[in-house]
Amino acid sequence: MSHQDFEKYAAEKPFNYSVPEKFEENFNKCLEDLKLSPSSMKILDFGCGDGKHFHFFIEAGFLPANIYGVEVSQKRVARCRSIGWEKSYFIENDKLPFTDDEFDIVNMAEVIEHIPVEKIEKIFSELVRVTKKNGRVIITTPNYPIKRFYDLAASIFLRSWKRIKDDPTHVNLFSVKKLRYFLGKYFDSVEIVPYKTGFLYKKCKKDFFLHKMLAICYTKK
Numbered sequence: 001m002s003h004q005d006f007e008k009y010a011a012e013k014p015f016n017y018s019v020p021e022k023f024e025e026n027f028n029k030c031l032e033d034l035k036l037s038p039s040s041m042k043i044l045d046f047g048c049g050d051g052k053h054f055h056f057f058i059e060a061g062f063l064p065a066n067i068y069g070v071e072v073s074q075k076r077v078a079r080c081r082s083i084g085w086e087k088s089y090f091i092e093n094d095k096l097p098f099t100d101d102e103f104d105i106v107n108m109a110e111v112i113e114h115i116p117v118e119k120i121e122k123i124f125s126e127l128v129r130v131t132k133k134n135g136r137v138i139i140t141t142p143n144y145p146i147k148r149f150y151d152l153a154a155s156i157f158l159r160s161w162k163r164i165k166d167d168p169t170h171v172n173l174f175s176v177k178k179l180r181y182f183l184g185k186y187f188d189s190v191e192i193v194p195y196k197t198g199f200l201y202k203k204c205k206k207d208f209f210l211h212k213m214l215a216i217c218y219t220k221k
Contacts, residue, residue, distance in 0.1 A: 047111030
């Protein structure tokens with residue numbers, strides 16, 4: 001990610017700490033499926049941002065000592081530390097500083113679209129390595145190309161002019177079909193559900209019209 005200035009991005013775009021209801025719903029489903037007490041589980045937030053999920057994980061029953069986060073921005077790691085997330089770390093390369101099969105859950109919220117195509121295979125190999133065989137990997141990402149339609153609609157009808165231009169740090173654009181195919185190389189089962197539906201999807205419930213998608217990956221290969 002050397003050609004993307006994530007420190008500048010962190011300065012220009014701080015994140016909020018609100019966790020969407022759809023994320024909470026599907027995260028709780030993962031906990032139920034795993035049939036383990038959250039207090040006994042370890043979780044990794046890959047691309048933990050400003051610490052959006054830290055207190056959410058604690059409220060879900062995870063121990064702070066078992067909640068890990070990694071980020072490519074030192075500014076964001078400092079923000080995580082400021083809210084008490086001690087096990088949030090700055091990473092500079094594709095290698096994760098964790099052992100094989102360490103985590104029950106790996107969360108990757110709005111991150112995959114920021115990973116350059118030439119790095120994605122190496123990074124996902126690392127994510128799979130540190131995930132337990134029967135663990136879960138949760139991924140949220142915009143659904144392209146329809147995401148751009150929603151951007152343009154918002155700029156016209158809601159006068160949200162900044163959305164005319166796509167996020168310049170989005171360098172790996174996934175549709176539902178492309179995401180399912182990619183994740184299928186690493187996991188035996190991939191479930192993709194609506195995350196942010198959009199007005200077109202509400203009228204015609206086809207995957208193509210989803211604004212954002214949430215993928216739950218089961219059983220690594």
